[in-house]
Amino acid sequence: MEASDLCLMLGDLAERHHVPGAQLSVYHQGRTFDLTHGVERSGEGGRVSTESHFAFGSVAxxxxxxxxxxxxxxxxxxxxxxxxxxLRGQIPERHPLAGATPRQLLSHTAGLPSDHEGEQLRSSSMRRYLNSVLRARMLDAPGTAFSYANTGYAVAAYLVEALTGQSWWDTMEDYLLRPAGLDVSFLRDARWPSARNPAVSGHAVEKRTGHAEPVDFYVESTMVAAGGLAGSARDLVRFARAFLAPQHADPDTGIADPAVLREMGTSVDAAAPFGLADGWGAGWGLFHSRETTWWGHDGTLDGGTCNVRLSPDGGSAVALTTNATTGLLLWEDLVTELDRRGLDVGHYRQPSVSPALVAPADELAGEYANGDLTVRIDHRPGGGLTFTASNGFTGDLTAGSDLTCTVEATGRDQVAFAGRFLRDPESRAISSLQYNGRTLRRVSHALLKAA
Known part of the structure; x- marks a missing residue:
């Protein structure tokens, strides 16, 4: 593996997927490669550097x-x-969240809704947000099932505030970023509401034409702990190396005792993140390669993507940042190209649906909900089903007889994803939909059929 080859590879993949700008950092066999491609903003931005800040999305x-x-x-x-x-005295004794644990918050098994923005913060404290979560409907009993929840990380941010006596923003800077020497910034800072967004521009890319339309990154103040950081691929790999064996760790990036950090990658029994990863710990997703399990996380936000992986036993780490919706496709191809160069990166393989085995459309059509996220499954004129999510994602849905499904996106290019429908164990009727790691409960069947 050589820097010149990796640089050419990154450029070729970025051109193939119409990605205006990207960073790639690889630590492997004791060597670090930091590579860049393209511009920070299509048409007017400067060149991407190793110091450019890209939105991390959920990698935050x-x-x-x-x-x-x-x-x-x-x-x-x-x-x-x-x-x-x-949080003594702050959660009613009979509320389900009272029995949830920090491990469950971090492993998406606390039973919380996927997205609950709550009210805008009036200060840098997350206390008001916790109160709004307590008024929201829980999805499951804590510790019983996995459902990816940004809400859990916002609650974890308030837990940090309650235990340290200062805001999550201050604690993140004072405890982690500055001591570890990491150049990571906030896309939104409740302490300084008018502060300039430090990240490069995102881009919505039309795959057919290759046109990249600049879009600005935005995250609600209540969701910064779940998806509002920005930085470089180089600093992501420096962070990831803290989870490797001592001989592979960056000597200038100490975070916590390695035995404690391993909890972030220790599989949680209830965490079965179908359609997202092979398992989940108290922070890291688990991704299988042919021979071992990697820890990692993926993120998307308003026209940008971010992926990070590390092999805790193999001593390797990889991070990719892009400023385009098609960065997800670039990542898929990057994993293949690195494998050809001798680095088998852990990656979740989406299950496929056999077109010859199709589930009855009438049984699946309806509305499904998880917190602020809703999905409508409608009959498509001429046959088949459509998928419409409240977050703007739309596509054509195909479901097999085993109730596994795939959604091919329409509109601007996005990676297709897999999911599955679940039956109620007693009535055997379709009761839930899992997609992208989230579980949505069925709200209505007849409503959509009558529409």
Whole structure:
């Protein structure tokens, strides 16, 4: 593996998928490669550098999880103690969230809705957000099932505030970013509401024409701990190396005791993230390669993508940042190209649906909901089904007789994803839809059939 070859590879993949700008950082066999391609903003931006800040999207969650691990190491937090003990008097005794644990928040098994923005913050404290979550409907009993939840990480941010006595923003800077020497910024800072967004521009890419339309990154103040950080692929790999064996760790990037950090990659029994990863720990997703399991996380946000992987036993780490919706396709091809060069990166393989085995459309059509996220499954004129999510994702849905489904996106190019429908164990009727790691409960069947 040589820098010149990796540079050409990155450029070829970016051109293939119409990605205006990207960073790639690889640590392998004791060597680090930091590569860049393209521009920060199509048509007018400067060249991407190794210091350019790209939006991390959901990859921000691994930083919030690491911050919690620091509190665990200090004895201020117990991963498996109920939140009611950490937040005394702030969660009603009979509320289901009282029995949830920090580990469940970080592993998406706390039973919380996927997205709950709540009210805008009036200060840098997340206390008001916690109160709004307590008024929202829980999805499951804590510890019983996996459903990817940005809400859990916003609650974890308030847990950090309650245990440290200062805002999540201050604690992230004081406990983690500055001591570790990581150049990571906030897309939105509740302490400084008028502060300039530090990240490069995102781009919505039309695959057919290759046109890249600049879009600005945006994240609600309540969701910054779940998806509002920005930085470089180089600093992501420096962060990831803290989870490798001592001989592979960056000597200038100490975060917490390695034994404590391993909790972030230790599989949680209830975490079965179908359609997203092969397993989940208290922060890291688990991704199988042919011979081992990698830890990692993926993120998307308003025209940007981010992917990070590390092999805790193999001593390798990879990070990719892009400023285009088609960065997801670039990542798919990058995994293949790195494999050809001797680096078998852990990656979730989406299940496929046999077109010869198709589930009855009438049985699946309806409306499904998880917190602020809703999905409508409608009959398509001429046959088949359509998928319409409240977050703007739309596509054509195909479901097999085993109830596994795939959605091919319409409009601007996005990677197709897999999901599955679930039956109620007693009535045997379709009761839930899982997609992209989220579980949505069926709200209506007859409503859509009558529409």
């Amino acid at each position: 969650k691994i930083f919030t999880a690491a911050l919690v691990m620091q509190l665990v190491e200090d004895g201020d937090c117990d991963l498996d103690a109920p939140l009611s003990g950490h």
